[in-house]
Amino acid sequence: MARYTEGGPYTVGSQKLHDNGSFSSTTLRSELLSKTASSIQMPITVHGGSGRMLKKPAGSIVSLVFEMFLCLVALCFVALGLVALCIRNRPTGDDLGSAMEQAMKLGPTLYPILFAALLSRSLKSMGRYYAQRSVRMSTLWALMNTNATADPILHLASMPASILVWGLLVLWVMSPLGGQSTIRLMYKTNITDITHTELRYWDSGPLGNMFFNVGIMEGNDGSWPLSMRDIYSASLMQSVGTKAGPRDQWGNVKIPRIEAGNTSEIDSAGWMPVNKSLGAEGFTSLFGMPIVGLQEMKGQGDLNFTIEMTYVVLSTPTTYHRDKNGTDGKGMTVECVDCFEGYQAAHFIRSQRFAGLPSDGYYDVADSSTPNYTEPRTLRFNSTVFDTSVTTCQVSQRMVEALIECVDGDCMATKIRPSTTDHRDKNYTSFDYWAWVVLDMLTGVGHQDYEREVIWGVGTSVLFLNNSRSFPMQTGISGTQDDVNISRIDPELFSTRASILLNTGIQAFMAPTGFSGELPTNLSLYGVPHIPGRGLQAVANETAWNTFQNTVYSPPPALLQTIDDLAPFVGASTNATFVRYTEVYRPDYPWGVILIISSVLLFAVGVAGTCVRLKTIAPNMFDPVVGLTYGNPYISLTGRDDDPIDADDRANVLRDKVVQVGQVNDYKGVKAVFGEAGYVTPLRLGVPYH
Template sequence: MHREDTVVSSYHIVGTEHRSEKPHPYQDAIVPRAIRSATDVWAILGALTDVVGALLALCFLVFGIVVVYTNDRSIESAPWIPAILSATQLGPTIFPILFAAIAGRSLKAVASWKVEHGATIGALEQLLGSRTLLSTFFLQIHMRAFNLLGVALVLLWALSPLGGQAALRVARMIQSEEITAQDMTYVDFTSPLINRGPGKGDFLDVIDGIFVAELLSPAVNKISPMDTWGNVRIPMLEALDDYTEEGDSAEWLKIDSSKNTTWSSLKGVPHGPRYTAENRTFQLETAYWVTTCQPGRYHYEVEWLGTSIDYFTGPGVINATGYWESARNWAWFRLETERRSANPYLLQYEKYVYENVSQPLPDHEFKTDYNFTWLPSTPRIFHFETATTNRTLYSFTCTLQTSYVEAEVSCINDACAATAIRRSQQPHNSTNWSTLDFIPLTGSASFYERFINATRPVQDGRSTATEGYLTDPYTPYMASFANGDAGTNGSSLGSSWIDIGAVSPFSPLVSRRLSQLLNTYWLANIAPTAVTGVLLTDADNHYKGKIVPSTEHHMVNTTAQASTSRLVLRYNLPWLLILFVASTVLTLCALASLFFNLRRTGPDILESFSSFTRDNPYMVAAEGQHSGPLLGVRGGPGATKTAGSNLDGVERARLLRDVTVILADVAVDEPVGHIALTTALPAGFADEGAGTGAARNDAVALLRKGRLYD
């Protein structure tokens, strides 16, 4: 007898006494063989599957590392950013699928290894029944398995949706600001007059033009934080709502952009560089003049001259000491010129005293043996007198002081605005002194004379735009064009002449407006060429580390914090950490699957339905079928053993794929039924779905409601 016949003859096929003389189709399957080894083809394919799974899981780790490497970089410096963004869109789809495949295979490998070394049914059911987050959660509830394994499995499967969302949300494009230090310069308010000295008269028309242009600018420009040429305006600290003389001088007062700010000058402080792409924030030390004017009175003669006026020719006195009049003789400006120091021609600058009585000292020699005991305690006083209605004059008196401030300026591209201001914390001269007090009288006289004549009336006997600004800053030239009929000889004063005395409240409004005019004209005088942002820096103006007076404007250096806005990739740290954790766990699962599958020696019987046929006494082969050696023998404990114990579940399923099974009552004749998986079909069972020649048995019946089962 052949070996195969010997093997087959040891099995009893239930349901028939037929013994075929031909070789059985399952002879190869039931031949005894050694247990699986690592060199088995299916073992090698399984190992390769685990390796591929580990590599795919590592791709998500690498993806996270690339995101970290690309953090805060723009597309210009990292051209692979579009690929990263595309990958984030695929993450929520790919990661859960990959996680289910790898984690499920890993848990099965662990269960298969444990069952060979002894494991509780509860642990095996937990491992094999965990396939999704919800199934794992409800399995613990159904089994009442509230243990560490159950918690670990729930946490494991929670990483599946979290990992997918992490891959989606780990990175995004945002606007980022890169902060760098940038050198800047701006015009020093205490620069010398440009119109002093030979050859400087060419600038006078330019200076007057700048002044007139600011007066002519529309109302929206006058309230803007920048002047007509883009220079930043400095707020008048004294006019802010939050300012008090008793307040902390070091406290920054914020500038409310929603309110109309009172600016110290119509002309801003020229600064540079201009027209840059960066957003910048910088601080500048500057100053401005503050006039304090008191209401005056109406009268019929020039007060300080004691002379009545002719309404066409003016008061009839020209070039009186300390007295300047407009070219058309309808505004007069007088500065008190009593001696204010032992030497009225001392020019003090940057803590040095520069003596200039008639000519500069040789080699710009500095005198350092000085003190400030001679500084007066009272500010400069000046008088302003203007023609008004009813053939009268209006005269009022003002004081002139200097306000030293520190302003914080913010620029968005080339649009700048002062955002905060406070009293300067640096040492300065007495506020009762202005820059004009440190130059010869001829220089200050020239300034006042030019100021009063900068806006000439359009016709004799009419108000100037300077006077018009004091009454209405937004339409200063309306006075020149609509102030009544001047008459045939131009000597008549009409009823609509400007009346500065009618301004109410007089002191705050006239004081601030006159301060704005004086500061505007002063800035135009000291830096006419810088108005458009062309800043002069002359190394010859520096001597022994100090700037000395020159014919050009002085520059002050400062450092700005420049921020460049750009679109960069930015990772989300919480989601990045979740991605790293989920990817690491997934990689470990793939490696665990590889490890336990290689360590496993027995067949893979878990999770295969065909495993229910192993040594099952209710599994019988129908007549004429050759599956008997793989199926049990009915008869309970005395049943003959079956063959193919070394088969994996998939191999057994392939061999038994045509066998029909049913979950039925196998104890029909008993008062209490018994439910089992069997190949014996109930009598009269339809052939549809049943294998050819399937066995019928009257002792087997379908399950029915109402019957009791053990």
């Protein structure tokens, strides 16, 4: 038999038990048994001196305001879904898109919390409202005990045919669906816009050569700036990987040699694919092709276009040795053997033919078909180190077209073919016109006199000729002096590498400010649109053309108008296919609709819960823990008649009491009760409870 402390909330037998006033347990039981159905339905008279008046709406105003706030948040998710459905093809990166992205990141966390808080509170508000009007116990139990998605699933085990439980299950399923939809409202994609735009690039044909000769050579009485030499040297000082790659260090696309094309895969249009790993010998020059506006456009989409270029090539060399002359100095000199033979007439005729202009009839030449007028010129490379070697090559030109493709910001020449528009004789080159100054520059870079023996070794040009796969620098560490004898270089490699050096020098003169980027985008500075092979025809009229009014000595007036300090070169034109990819937002319609439906249902239930709360006077007696204290003779409250009924107020009064589920012994035997820990004893195994 359990023993109880005197003065507790109850006593055995006929002692009074306290709960909302003092009464005896026998009296309470007799009163309950004596009530009839009619007496229960009789109106109850409220006496002014006892209890508390109910208010409308019941409960805390703070809780009511909080539920209203949750309803507004649910409405925000509806708006979020609607905005997502209306944001189709909107470019990314703007303020609205950025805000939507942030909302999508927070949505999976906030939405389930909002859903659980608002739906569970609204269902409980509905339960209290229906409880004060009378409701089936199964309905009230389902409303009050559904706090998560798993609850209606468990309720189906006991009430499988309940429409209410199935409806609650549908509602709660919307919580994970809505949370997942917030991160799938929209996605990013690219829309394609194909346009054709004009590009300008350095004209290496007749008009470009005439532009340089008139604007720089004649304008400076045959002299040239010292910085041309430095530009040439800078090309040699690029990294080994850059010199072997498809672009120079300034991002300009390098043009492959026609010999680099794969002839086994030539197509019907004559295009040959280019191997991506060519090495330095696979390109015409150490410089790439300056193209106006390419740097800006390639960052906005993909391009493909063709350009035409003229470059010089050297024949297989012939090498011999001669005695060293003490006045020769040391290093390498380059000269044209026969450029000045029959100078006046030959220069005019060969220059005219190089430019594609008429040549016969201007000079009274006995036979302009002699080898001096028709055969390629000969270049001579003199190398003096310990002995002197002389290497001679014939120089000619190639006119090619290159297909350039820019994909994801990377541009390279992918195909090559002989020019289909430029059919000039390959035996006439810019060395017949003005390019002898390039030979002077190469000599100045790679040769020094014997004034003092404090400098040894060879220049960067010779080091490149010897090995294009190493950095052209001799350090002199440990006093090692490795001199280079170009007569020992493989002849094929020598002609290829020497051709590259010549083309690099020509480009350094013809477009000295064109390689570093930031070219003027005003296309009118580059002259009239034209292709390189027909540049002079584009600026000269036919009559002046045929009557020698326009010659290499007398350029067309339109060319003179192009010469300007702001123009880095004469620009040939090409039409590029520009595929612009604009990143935009696209809504995911199914997920957007799911979020809207889920949020609308949540908002509707939240508003319904708020409305019934405004009509509810029944106190909150449905708390699962505080509910155990109502009418419980084993827990004492204040002992006054106005002990609180509402769960929140009641929990505040009882917050310091220590309670437990234990046992007591009454006149029927031992039973399990919920009471204060000081007045019940712990449960035990083997004891039958009732």
